Amino acid sequence: MDRRAFLSFAPLSPKKAKKLSYGRTFSGVNLYNGEWTTAQVVHLLKRAMFGATPADVAYFKTLTMDQAVETLLNISPMPTPPVNNYNVDGYSDPTGVAAGATWVTAPEGDEEVQTRRKNSYKYWWIGLMLNQQRTIHEKMVLFWHNHFATETNTVKDGRYLYNHNITLRQYALGNFKALTKAVTLDPAMLVYLNGYLNVKTAPDENYARELHELFTVGKGPDSHFTEPDVQATARVLTGYKIDKVTCKSYFDATLHDSTNKEFSTWYGSKVISGKTGNLGTTELDDLLNIIFSQAEVAKFICRKLYRFFVYYDIDQSVEDEVITPLANLFRQNNYEIKPVLQALFKSEHFYDPLNMSCLIKSPLDFTVGLCREFGVTFPPASNYNDAYGTWQVVQYAASIQQQNIGDPPGVSGWEAYYQEPQFHELWINTDTLPKRNQFSDLAISIGYTIGGHTVTIDPIDFAKHLPDPSDPIKLVSDSLDILYRMGVSTETKTFLKDMILLTGTETDYYWTNAWNAYESNPDMANKDVVLKRLQALYKYIMNLSEYQLA
Known part of the structure; x- marks a missing residue:
């Protein structure tokens, strides 16, 4: 039905x-x-x-x-880190990172190398999505990236961004309270929300506010934290700095506000006793205990x-x-x-x-999901030049559809996950829908050629993985079972079979004979017959609105 x-x-x-x-x-x-x-x-x-x-x-x-x-x-194993794919066209990493070597532990370098590393980081991340194992781990990393949002253009240092990603991976299916603490001390977040500027003589409330409003209790009708709570939180978090050599945060007790911090009645009027020296770091645990005592x-x-x-x-x-x-x-x-x-x-x-079938696919679900469900092949990571180049194709496609991985539009993440009343409907508009169709149209036809590799859908290979591709009725039905989340009518299935697969002129036997001829003798002529018809079928299926649903 x-x-x-x-x-x-x-x-x-x-x-x-x-x-x-x-x-x-x-x-x-x-x-x-x-x-x-x-x-x-x-x-x-x-x-x-x-x-x-x-x-x-x-x-x-x-x-x-x-x-x-x-x-x-x-949980998936921790991935191999991104590598230098950017020593091209005469450019060399000024910090001495060789082509094909990882840059995540290299010196900071200048603005240009950081821009190149940020791009390397994004392509690497897309590669992990494309090559994910059969677990939710990769989807949860995206969930937490949207929740604890950072932007590469603000953080700027690719090493911090990579380490932030690893933090999200480590806790993706673990303890949320522990993840919140880790993110609070994370160099990428300390840069993004000014935590490294937060000192006792000039408390910075940026991260403190978002810790309550966006990261823990939210701002719904049952969340009643106050402005003094934000101010007290900012004072708790004074004194954290970043070591640019180790890319880790550290605590400078001389910059920490060691006075008592009192919270509102909503937080039980709790008081965090100010501490001096390295004991000042324990105030963060006290703070999280107060926040996490709230059911909200x-x-x-x-x-x-x-x-x-x-x-x-x-x-x-x-x-x-x-x-x-x-x-x-x-x-x-x-x-x-x-x-x-x-x-x-x-x-x-x-x-x-x-x-079921009630969510509109995000751009990453659409682009990465399309490549995965059709079994699009990409170069192995060891062939880093071609691999990163082809991963870039997918990253760019999702980006122009309004989901630029690594760079959500703000600290709240992508609007489609929170903006009332449209929510996920924001993914589809007069700009993004044609770009989705263009991506799928090109992928099912000539593909995207980068270096010596072409990213393209092989519809014959996809059909081979179906139970009975020689039967046009089953071929259409089984394809829709995989590609669609909304059931379609018998009339629609018949139209797809008769008018698209069989071009409105042939019988079911024509397809069966054509497929069997290809299977027994996959020469160019026999392949061309089934290829063109499958390309037309899947192109049409992907252009229908039902394909946009997850």
Whole structure:
């Protein structure tokens, strides 16, 4: 049944109608025990990863729902760091980093080398997304990047940016309180929000304000931190500086405000006793204990996880049946992230049909996901010149679609994750939609050639991974199961088969014979027949609005 038909399928029972009077769906976090088919598998994979290949879907279909979620919540190994791909056209890294060697521990260098390293960092990050393992880890790094947003153009030092990324990776599925502390002391964040300028003679409130408003308790109707709380927080955080050689932060006790800091009644009128010497560093732990004693921290983060992975609209039903129980679980587990994700991805709410195919793909979901689900091949990282060049193609495509990795538009992250009332609808407009179509059109046709490598979709290879590509009916249906999150009508499937794949003139047998002829003798003539028709089919599928949904 397609989504539009589902939404008007049958009248609700009086009990369900009453519940829906204050929400779009009445499901909660009870364990999901419904069917586990291609639709549910693809739904889970496309929310937890960037795209889902036919091989991914086939693998996860062999698992139970519980096993699939547990597999996705595994942590990926730490990646090999980015390398110098920028010693080109006569340029040489002035700090002596050789081509192909990593720059993450090199001296600072000048402005030009830092610009080149920032670009290297972005391409490297895209490469990690494209080559992700079957886990949620890479998607969670993006989630935390949007939450603890920094901008490369403000931080400027590529080494700080890389270390910040590694911090997000280390804690991506770990403890949120520990992550908040690590980010507070992170050199990239200390630069981005002026923490390194925060001294007792001139407290800087920039990071202090965002710690409350954007990073922990939020600014919702139940968050009542005050301006004096921000001022007290700024004083707690005085004295942290950055060592440009080690790229680590350190504490200078002579710059720290050692007087007592009192917080508002909302924070229980707690007082942090001022400390001198190196004991001043323990005030940060005191501060986090005060903030994390507030239940609103857990609710704020659970709402952000919900909007990122499920749907943007949090009505009263979702607040009561999903956010509140998840937040309670978060607090009961001392702010460990993994139990919350386990409960969410195993819940009846997550697999509620109303929560499937209801998100618009972000530009990174669209570009990286397209490459992954079609199995686009990229050069190995060891061939760094071609690899970084092809990763740049994807990074640039997402950037002009308004998601420039490493450079969200501000400290709040990308507007599509928080801006009411549009939220994710902001990803699609008269500028970005044509650019999405241009990217997919070129990828399915001539591709993007960088050096000696062409980034292009091989539609024949994609079709080969489907159960029965020789059957045009099954070919279309199985392709849509992977590529679409919204069911389409039988009429649409028939149109795709008859008018696009078979060009409106041939019978089903024509395709079967053409495919079998190619399989038995893949010469240029036989290949050309199936290639052109598959290119037309997948180009048309990607240009329909349904392809924009995750």
